[in-house]
Amino acid sequence: MIEFYNVTLRIGQKEILKDISFRLFKGEFAYIVGPSGAGKSTVLRLIYMDLFPDEGMVIVGNHSSAKIKDHEIPYLRRELGVIFQDFKLLQDRNVYENVAFALRVAGVKGSAIKRRVLRVLSEVNIAHRRNLLPEKLSGGEQQRVAIARAIVNEPFIVLADEPTGNLDMQISMEIMEILERINRQGTAVLMATHDQSLIERFPHRVIRIENGRLVDE
Numbered sequence: 001m002i003e004f005y006n007v008t009l010r011i012g013q014k015e016i017l018k019d020i021s022f023r024l025f026k027g028e029f030a031y032i033v034g035p036s037g038a039g040k041s042t043v044l045r046l047i048y049m050d051l052f053p054d055e056g057m058v059i060v061g062n063h064s065s066a067k068i069k070d071h072e073i074p075y076l077r078r079e080l081g082v083i084f085q086d087f088k089l090l091q092d093r094n095v096y097e098n099v100a101f102a103l104r105v106a107g108v109k110g111s112a113i114k115r116r117v118l119r120v121l122s123e124v125n126i127a128h129r130r131n132l133l134p135e136k137l138s139g140g141e142q143q144r145v146a147i148a149r150a151i152v153n154e155p156f157i158v159l160a161d162e163p164t165g166n167l168d169m170q171i172s173m174e175i176m177e178i179l180e181r182i183n184r185q186g187t188a189v190l191m192a193t194h195d196q197s198l199i200e201r202f203p204h205r206v207i208r209i210e211n212g213r214l215v216d217e
């Protein structure tokens, strides 16, 4: 479903990733771990094709980094859900609109939008906050909205870049429980994290990167 074939990526003179190969299968849950600056976010950016390899190839579903055209990238991204440490919600729109927006840009119309938004907001237990702006919410609530936005288009995978990095342990565990639930429903999850204690509590496959190289699994 996701395949890295001997991926090397340079930014300027610097080799950020060196000869990375791995596969992620349908419905899998995996962590990407490694020290700060190891290249975890870069791996995720290659998957949503914000970056392209200098050598090797990345396959995501039916898309290949070697062949994809610029105008196809939005379609690829609709097949993925992405969440970040800093949530990246639209600050001038309420919770409902933050999620509805993802459907509108995907061309979904009318009553289907309302039905689907309310359903995902309920799934992450934030429907009661739907009329509030993000600034009125706690960090954990904002991340739940971001998860709702990420899953509303029914992606085959959720990419999570340090999703608990700004949250305390209790709230981090709530976010992990939501990600595990989404995974049990069939969506793959690939999560970059520093947090060894979360990995111990919620054990899954670990992909380890150091200095831009895959070290072991």
Ligand SMILES: Nc1ncnc2c1ncn2[C@@H]1O[C@H](COP(=O)(O)OP(=O)(O)OP(=O)(O)O)[C@@H](O)[C@H]1O
Pocket (backbone or CB within 6 Å): 011, 016, 034, 035, 036, 037, 038, 039, 040, 041, 042, 043, 192
């Ligand atoms: N736009 C850029 N220009 C130059 N160097 C960059 C750029 N983006 C990333 N890098 C470098 O690439 C390396 C990998 O960065 P990346 O963000 O993938 O690491 P990370 O493992 O996610 O780190 P962290 O845990 O701190 O988020 C780092 O050395 C970083 O400085």
